Amino acid sequence: MQSLIGGYQQFFKKYFESDNNLYQELQHKQSPHTLFLACCDSRVDPVLMVNAQPGDLFVVRNVANYVPPCNKEDNNSESLAAIELAVNYLPIKHIIILGHQDCAGVKLLATDKLEKNSPTVWREQQKQLKNNIDKNYTKETASEFEKINVNNACENLLTYCFVKDKIKNKTLSVTGWYFHLDSGKMETYNPEFKTFSFL
Numbered sequence: 001m002q003s004l005i006g007g008y009q010q011f012f013k014k015y016f017e018s019d020n021n022l023y024q025e026l027q028h029k030q031s032p033h034t035l036f037l038a039c040c041d042s043r044v045d046p047v048l049m050v051n052a053q054p055g056d057l058f059v060v061r062n063v064a065n066y067v068p069p070c071n072k073e074d075n076n077s078e079s080l081a082a083i084e085l086a087v088n089y090l091p092i093k094h095i096i097i098l099g100h101q102d103c104a105g106v107k108l109l110a111t112d113k114l115e116k117n118s119p120t121v122w123r124e125q126q127k128q129l130k131n132n133i134d135k136n137y138t139k140e141t142a143s144e145f146e147k148i149n150v151n152n153a154c155e156n157l158l159t160y161c162f163v164k165d166k167i168k169n170k171t172l173s174v175t176g177w178y179f180h181l182d183s184g185k186m187e188t189y190n191p192e193f194k195t196f197s198f199l
C-alpha cells in the first residue's frame with residue numbers, strides 16, 4: 001500500500017504542484033482521440049505502451065479484451081456502454097483492440113476451464129473463439145488463439161451501426177494490436193487481408 005500512496009504523491013506533484021497545467025485544461029472536459037479496448041492483464045497497460053498523457057485515451061479493460069457482437073435482445077454489457085459513450089459522445093477517432101501473448105483469459109476459454117456458472121458473456125466469447133480455430137490450445141498454438149480473439153473483437157465491433165456508420169464516413173478506424181510480452185514487439189491486424197504485421 002505504501003508504494004501506491006507514494007505513487008499517487010508523485011502523480012500529484014507532477015500534475016498539480018509543478019508548472020504542468022494539463023489538469024487545468026482537463027478539469028471540465030475530456031477529448032480523448034483513441035479508445036483502447038484492452039485485457040485486464042497487469043502487464044499490458046495501453047497508457048504506458050503508447051506513452052499517453054491524461055486525457056489522451058479512453059480505456060476499457062476486461063478479461064481477454066472482449067467486445068460482444070450486437071444482440072438487440074441482450075446488450076447487457078458494461079464494455080458496450082463504455083464503447084457507446086466513447087464513440088457517440090466523445091471525439092474518438094480510433095478504436096484499438098489490444099490483445100497479448102500469454103493471455104490467461106484466452107487460455108481459460110480455449111481449454112474449457114470455465115466454471116459452470118461463469119458469466120454468459122464468457123460463454124459467447126468462447127463459442128466464437130472455438131468456431132474460428134480448429135486446433136488444440138498448446139504453448140505453440142496459444143498466440144493463434146489470442147490473435148483470433150483480437151480479430152473476433154474487431155469484427156464484433158463492426159456489428160454496431162454506430163461504429164459501422166462512422167467507419168463508412170471515415171471518421172473512425174478500428175484496428176487490432178497484439179503485444180509480444182517476450183520481445184516487446186507489437187503486431188497490428190489488417191482487416192482487409194486478415195493478417196498481422198509488425199508495427
Ligand SMILES: [Zn+2]
Pocket residue numbers: 039040041063064065100102103104105106
Ligand atoms: Zn489477457
